[in-house]
Amino acid sequence: MEKKDQDYWKLGVTIFASLAATIVFFFLIFRFDGIQRIAAVILSALKPLLIGMVLAYLLTPIARPLERAFGKLGKFARITAVLVTMLFAFAVVALFCAIVLPQLAGSVSELVRVLPGQLQAQLDRLRVYLESDSEAGAAVMQMIESAESYLTEWIRTHLLSTVSTISAQVLSIGSMLVSLGVAVIVSIYLLLDRERYIAQCRKLFFAVSHNKRFNDAVLEAVGQTDRIFSGFISGKLVDSLIVGVICFIGLTILRMPYALLVSVIVGVTNIIPMFGPFIGAVPSAFLILLVSPVKCIIFLIFVIALQQIDGNIIGPKILGNSTGLSALYVTVAMLLFGKLMGFLGMIVGVPLFATLYYLVKRLAEHSLRKQNLPVETSAYEKDE
Numbered sequence: 001m002e003k004k005d006q007d008y009w010k011l012g013v014t015i016f017a018s019l020a021a022t023i024v025f026f027f028l029i030f031r032f033d034g035i036q037r038i039a040a041v042i043l044s045a046l047k048p049l050l051i052g053m054v055l056a057y058l059l060t061p062i063a064r065p066l067e068r069a070f071g072k073l074g075k076f077a078r079i080t081a082v083l084v085t086m087l088f089a090f091a092v093v094a095l096f097c098a099i100v101l102p103q104l105a106g107s108v109s110e111l112v113r114v115l116p117g118q119l120q121a122q123l124d125r126l127r128v129y130l131e132s133d134s135e136a137g138a139a140v141m142q143m144i145e146s147a148e149s150y151l152t153e154w155i156r157t158h159l160l161s162t163v164s165t166i167s168a169q170v171l172s173i174g175s176m177l178v179s180l181g182v183a184v185i186v187s188i189y190l191l192l193d194r195e196r197y198i199a200q201c202r203k204l205f206f207a208v209s210h211n212k213r214f215n216d217a218v219l220e221a222v223g224q225t226d227r228i229f230s231g232f233i234s235g236k237l238v239d240s241l242i243v244g245v246i247c248f249i250g251l252t253i254l255r256m257p258y259a260l261l262v263s264v265i266v267g268v269t270n271i272i273p274m275f276g277p278f279i280g281a282v283p284s285a286f287l288i289l290l291v292s293p294v295k296c297i298i299f300l301i302f303v304i305a306l307q308q309i310d311g312n313i314i315g316p317k318i319l320g321n322s323t324g325l326s327a328l329y330v331t332v333a334m335l336l337f338g339k340l341m342g343f344l345g346m347i348v349g350v351p352l353f354a355t356l357y358y359l360v361k362r363l364a365e366h367s368l369r370k371q372n373l374p375v376e377t378s379a380y381e382k383d384e
Contacts, residue, residue, distance in 0.1 A: 052186025
């Protein structure tokens with residue numbers, strides 16, 4: 001084939017590929033709802049696999065040191081380590097279900113039962129304070145009474161019905177238990193033979209990509225992503241558990257109402273960077289305020305002190321600087337991924353943004369080096 005014919009052939013292939021890509025692109029746009037439904041079905045089918053992968057990823061930091069500790073057992077070291085790891089995970093879950101859940105359910109039931117009366121009591125106090133013969137007081141009282149009436153009605157109808165619905169769903173957990181069982185089995189397989197599965201992924205990647213520099217860059221980025229995620233998520237879980245336990249002990253000593261419920265709220269929301277303590281403190285303070293305004297003030301002082309200890313002592317000791325992000329970037333990450341992924345995005349948004357930040361930083365530094373320019377940020381600072 002002559003060179004001119006080859007050029008025409010390449011041009012034709014390029015035009016055909018471009019048209020095909022355009023057609024596929026518009027097909028995906030116009031069939032987006034159908035694609036979403038297909039994706040939802042696929043994700044639903046693969047949910048046990050995905051959960052198992054997450055479990056294996058979270059349990060690997062526990063299994064690795066245990067495997068080294070059981071090194072004298074030879075080829076049985078890994079099996080023993082995985083068995084002990086799974087037993088430890090089951091023991092933690094069983095302990096949580098046996099101790100925390102009954103008390104938590106009791107606190108919620110008690111809250112639903114007494115909340116209307118507490119609201120009415122606070123309303124009566126406010127009525128005396130505002131002096132009902134005052135026009136301003138009468139207007140404020142009318143607004144509060146309307147809000148109180150609506151909230152009380154909502155609690156008696158929607159909230160109770162919601163709790164009943166949730167209770168009914170909890171009773172029918174057969175399919176969820178099956179999925180969880182499959183996920184546990186998947187996680188065990190991954191823990192037992194994790195190097196081989198990782199090697200298969202690398203093998204497939206190298207088979208597709210033939211650029212060594214690109215391959216090295218991707219593997220380095222994957223390694224950095226693993227370090228960021230494992231360091232942040234595992235450290236944050238441990239940090240939040242410690243904060244929740246300290247909060248429960250402190251609230252019990254201070255004789256605060258709903259000590260366990262409030263401690264769970266504070267511990268769970270503490271997983272969210274920066275804003276988590278405030279997100280958890282607001283509803284908790286409201287619950288305590290309905291019982292005693294004085295105890296509410298004491299609780300707020302206690303939470304502020306606890307978060308100072310966590311932010312300056314506990315958190316840095318456990319997490320260190322696992323993400324390398326400034327406070328501004330943490331805020332941007334939470335706002336962006338929180339909007340895209342909800343509560344989950346607020347938790348994983350920071351390590352995700354840290355990974356993107358790392359990739360952009362490496363690309364920028366590579367470009368600067370090619371231009372013989374300095375890569376240090378301080379070199380581009382100007383005196384105002």
